[in-house]
Amino acid sequence: MFDDAFTKLRTHDRMRSDWKHLLKTKPIVIFSLPSCPWCVKVKALLKHYTPHVVTVSSEDKASLNAYTGMSTYPQVYVIGRLLGGYTETLAFCEEEEPQSTCVLQ
Numbered sequence: 001m002f003d004d005a006f007t008k009l010r011t012h013d014r015m016r017s018d019w020k021h022l023l024k025t026k027p028i029v030i031f032s033l034p035s036c037p038w039c040v041k042v043k044a045l046l047k048h049y050t051p052h053v054v055t056v057s058s059e060d061k062a063s064l065n066a067y068t069g070m071s072t073y074p075q076v077y078v079i080g081r082l083l084g085g086y087t088e089t090l091a092f093c094e095e096e097e098p099q100s101t102c103v104l105q
Contacts, residue, residue: 015060016067023080026052031064031075038086039074045089046076 022029028051032039043053056064056073065071068082076083083089 015063019054019064019067022052022054023077027079028052029054029077031056031068031073031077033061033073036073042074042076042086042089045086045093051076 028046028049030039030042030046030051030053032043032053032055034055043051064075068075070082070085072085074085074089076085076089083092
């Protein structure tokens with residue numbers, strides 16, 4: 001029982017470390033769920049910027065939610081900062097470039 005808890009803790013710590021690294025090294029990161037329609041929309045909105053997409057498994061979802069403080073998907077990060085979900089990303093894009101595609105850089 002102790003070994004299982006220790007293994008889960010090590011796995012959780014490794015995931016947190018991986019997420020921190022991604023957010024520091026990739027300009028646009030999308031945490032996505034496999035069957036989320038809003039995730040599909042935000043990926044289409046940002047496709048020209050080749051975002052780094054992380055598909056979150058059901059096993060990792062609770063850990064990511066605890067790490068980010070956000071429980072809805074998609075979770076969009078730009079230059080390491082949380083932008084929000086689809087609605088916030090769309091609003092940002094429309095504010096920055098109303099007649100064109102989103103400019104995030």
